[in-house]
Amino acid sequence: MEHRCPTRSRNVVGPVPYGGAVPVSPATAAAGDAVPVPVTTGITAARKRKNRAIAAETRIGTVRRARRMNRTLAEAFPDAHCELDFTTPLELAVATILSAQCTDVRVNLTTPALFAKYRTAHDYAEANRVELEEFIRPTGFYRNKTSALMGLGQALVEQYDGELPHTLDQLVKLPGIGRKTANVILGNAFDVPGITVDTHFGRLVRRWGWTAEEDPVKVEHAVGELFERKDWTMLSHRVIFHGRRVCHARKPACGACVLSNDCPSFGAGPTDPAVAAELVKGPERDHLLEMAGL
């Protein structure tokens, strides 16, 4: 199954909706709770009380629960990683730009031939536009992406001797690279901890009551405060893996979810184990169902 890439850059092709918030009951919304109790159906009164208790926990309670959930996710997804193929920081930057409005699978099918021909920032800076467009056409929006890649190559040659810089401030000033993409590059190519707030990440951390923020930068800061800096990059991968495989936007697999004990949104999706198990995707499916006791 193909997935939308978490690292797609909104700089290239315009805004991508940042949706996925859990619907909130009118009473809760009116009360203005920082962490709203999500609308859930088909769960017991005891479980509803538990969901409300989680949503009303103290700050230290949230920190402990969030770290416990991260440990569970680490067990669930021991191989969580950036799903774009790359061998150098430049290749990761290029792959991330290409992943705007495209799947990781499609990008990974396109980049081997591209990376064989375009090896350095100079190659992109001096590219023949029509030729480069043909290479990346399968990823969609290829004209905008070609402009971004050529602009990136030119900026790297002019400002950084053809190398990618290592800081967020410098990266976000480059063509085609927004904050999310910069954090992907920092975390995965330079080993500098970064939180990647893509649509999955934002949706899930709000579902989990880690934050009620909608703005990606505010989400990044709020979640960053719950964890040690060294954990940021792997946390991002695990949350995104869980969002792609289990906690789907429309039908989360609550009845087969390894996080059900700690999730205040339990019941947002089917709670029947057999029904929920059918919703779990990906190569880790058997392991996830076993962890969930199914």
Ligand code: SF4
């Ligand atoms: S799938 Fe899991 S994490 Fe997502 S809402 Fe359901 S119980 Fe919570």
